[in-house]
Amino acid sequence: MLNDLRLAFRSLVKTPGFTLVATITVALAIGANTAVFSLVNALLVRPLPYQAPNELVLLWEKFCGQGLDVIPVSAPEYLDYEKQTSSFTGIAAFDYADLNLTGGEIAERIQGAVVSPSLFTVLGIQPIRGRVFSPNEFGEGNDGVIVMSERLWQRRFNSDPQILGKAVALNGRNFTVVGIMPARFEFPIPLFNIQGGNFAGQVDIWKPIAFTKNDLESRGSRSYGVIARLKPGVTMQQAQAEIDAINAGWITKFPDNYSPQTRFGASLYSLHEQVIGGMRTALWILLGAVALVLLIACANLTTMLLARAGGREREFAIRVALGASRMRLLRQMLSESVLLAIVGGAAGTLLAVWGLDLLRTLGAHTVPRIAGANLDIRVLLVMLVVSVGTGILFGLVPALASGNPELTEALKEGGRGATSGVRRNRIRNALVVAEVALALVLLISAGLLMKSFVRLQQVYPGFNPRNVLTMELSLPQLKYPRGKPVIDFYAEVERRVARIPGVQHVALTSIIPLSGSNSDSSFHIEGRPEKQTNVFPDEEIRIISPDYFRVLETPLIKGRYFTEADNADAPGVVIINQAMAKKYWPGEDAVGKRINFNDEDPKKIAWFTVVGIVGDIRHRGLDAQAKPEYYLTHPQRPFRGMILAVRSLQDPRALVSSIRGELQAFDPEQPLANIKTLEQVTAESIAPRRLSTVLLGLFALVALVLASVGIYGVMSFLVTQRTHEIGVRMALGAQRADVLRLVISQAGLLIGAGTVIGLLAALLSTSVLRSALYDVSRLDLSTFVLVTFALALVALIASYVPARRATRADPMIALGRG
Amino acid sequence: MSDPLIELKHVERVYPLAKQQFFYVLRDINLKVEEGDFVSVMGPSGAGKSTLLHLLGMHDFGWTGEYFLSDAAIHQLKPKERTSLRNEQIGFVFQNYNLLDDLTVYENLDIPLSYRRYSKSERTSLVADTLDRFSIVGKKDLYPRQLSGGQQQLVSIARAIIAKPKLILADEPTGNLHSSQADDIMQLFKKLNGEGITIIQVTHSEINAAHGNRVIQLRDGWIVK
Ligand SMILES: Nc1ncnc2c1ncn2[C@@H]1O[C@H](COP(=O)(O)OP(=O)(O)OP(=O)(O)O)[C@@H](O)[C@H]1O
């Protein structure tokens, strides 16, 4: 064996050109496979960083009658689940919380979470220092403790070993640090497909939930996620049945809250599924793509080795004549291909390390868990197996095809080994056809995704994202209780920022489009029978300041924008979008109609009059149709957490420091968080799609290059093989054009056959792309035609080069006269 | 008499050997061949006979001097013009036949026609005529490896004359053949010569040379007689 490897090494070193091309081919294919497999490993295979993660389930509620499928849970509901379920070993509620950390040199906005004390036990993760919350650290007055992440402890507190028991000021209140969670601990983690769930950053501080009296009384105020661990032996179905029973109990007990028309219910989801569910298709597509690349590489290497084996026919014949067995020859040839595959695989792995860096950068903040995409021992082992397997695969055919040379033919002086040559040619031709077909499938898929991506980028989102800066502010309740102080604070912010040179418009909003966060609220339309049926319309709601639509450049369709005069004391006003007008007032003029928010006391109903209709904004994604939305003005519905949006005349990033300065000047404790341009927000909303498009495009390109190299190699070989024939033909009168035609027509035949097969395969296989395409048919004619044409052209150029060389063949040399 | 069919003036063929070293294969060749001549080129191995023939056949352009063929100054023509002139006027018979292995006798005969301006029907009838004329109709669907050496050379001569050349160049056409087969080929050449085709053959055999009307002796690249 060792001897075989040494021989193999020597013979590879003897042909450095071949070895180089073959190694690069393997490296490209194995590199692509390693990168994608690392991604799959990190996202799909590797367990979530909790104890027995497959026992963990999430609970979301739904109002099917109102089109709400996945919504959070209210405090009283959660407490019912906690008390009444027996399917779980533990259950916990959680929500994101914005925390302002003060007391250091600068105020800083920290991503926090409020959780029930049971959360850490449910997830089964121990702190690295101190303790987690005890069961009584729950509810108002008992929540003065926090657990922080190792990250924050290192960064902000310099890994202070005395941190436990110290007080930290958050939102203007002191909390005692009781524990530190390990760096790998992450919860909540970003989830896919949750309505209203946002894509917040990693959480650094956990504090106990403090349900207020108000929280405990309102069943309809839903903001908590619920996670639970199934008892051993209890199935999802059994747990779901228990939840269904609890829900049924509520429906009879609280008919006002759960009227039959709303079709209320709750569903359990596997946590793993919710974390990676949305990416599964994309990952399978990528995995399929790199598998095709690997196949093309194999085909390429097989043809190269076949050509090499052809050139070594005499060597093998002599070895056989000297007593080598067929098995020995096979082993020698396989040692060569496996050695090539391993060397190429190692190079490919290096390529993948670099590629993964790129992937993590591209997918940061937008693809959950992508930070963990790296080479671990599992990836390396799989790739070793794949490499060796590849080596055997591409080495076997040539080895078998020339393992039993025709002795008499091959040993004859100048014998051309006609019989095995024909067989090899046939295999080679089939491989070229296959390569072209596979490359075409990949190229068409990539073409469709790219076209779809371009279409998506051309979608008008309903606003102009250029030159807009956004940043979050969140006022602590202690310093800014609801009402006038909040309104005054934000009014002052707007006033001060508006003064900054270069600022065109300033506005506030509770939510920016395409950011991933969302908020909805039910309402009542004057004169509609909602009070009787208890089914209230529920649509997306935003709180804004008057200039919001000027900042966004969203057109006013009818009526007016909010003004300064729409203050807290003025009559209530609301602006709706076109989708909302169409849904609730079809064929009617919505302006002047009134809504309220189902106030308890009929004598104090606050009415809001529709004063304007604005254009639709795509909020959930460029690929999602706009939904009905309505806007209230900030003074009439003050929020403590708002987003400042600034339209500037030039690059808005230049404004950051002056805005920060203005803010510091009147409340240095309020940090600005999440500073982003609107263009950035828009780009991030399609980042996962960009990632898979870029990757597939890259792989298709690799496939194209490999296929061209393959065609080039085969045609060069054929031309060399036909030198004599070409020489005779030229001596008999063939012009260069005739020779060119001869060679190109042979290549054209192979390319044509590959194209036809590839087109058929693409017709069948692009159906897997359907869910990934936007506004492009999976059979999009122009993509099919263009890509096919491009591939055929590249392939013809690849065969033109050797054909050109054939025409330069000197007949004197070709005829053995040189 | 009119102008000669071929005229060579001061033609030389030099191969570079090593640095600054040259090997003269043909030296100061001056030669006239009249239309209707049957010339035999003779000389020891390595004298430059094949080189001269390939030069005349315009397979090789690495020479200096002047070469006139039917009043055309070959040394001044572009490669494309040379090829078309060659296609018009010359048929070449190789020493080792050079039939294409993967083509049948019929297809081999058709090659020269496919590179000249003949219609499909002209090609069919010309190939049929030629097969008939060389009495190889029965062999038309066979592959070269299924023929004897003499039959292969017969096909290769048939292929050389099928496009009606004025001039046949034959490099040791009988080199690999038995003497009686060789005689048949010479009779055929004589007949073709009688039809007005000019023939230049390379041969080692005095008997073969005797069929021609002229002998050119080459020695070390020089014409000695
Ligand atoms: N490409 C080349 N480079 C260098 N020398 C060459 C080349 N081709 C031919 N020669 C030399 O030119 C000389 C003449 O060759 P040529 O084939 O014309 O001889 P010949 O007279 O046909 O001999 P033979 O009777 O053996 O066929 C030889 O000495 C040969 O070595």
Ligand SMILES: [Mg+2]
């Ligand atoms: Mg010779």
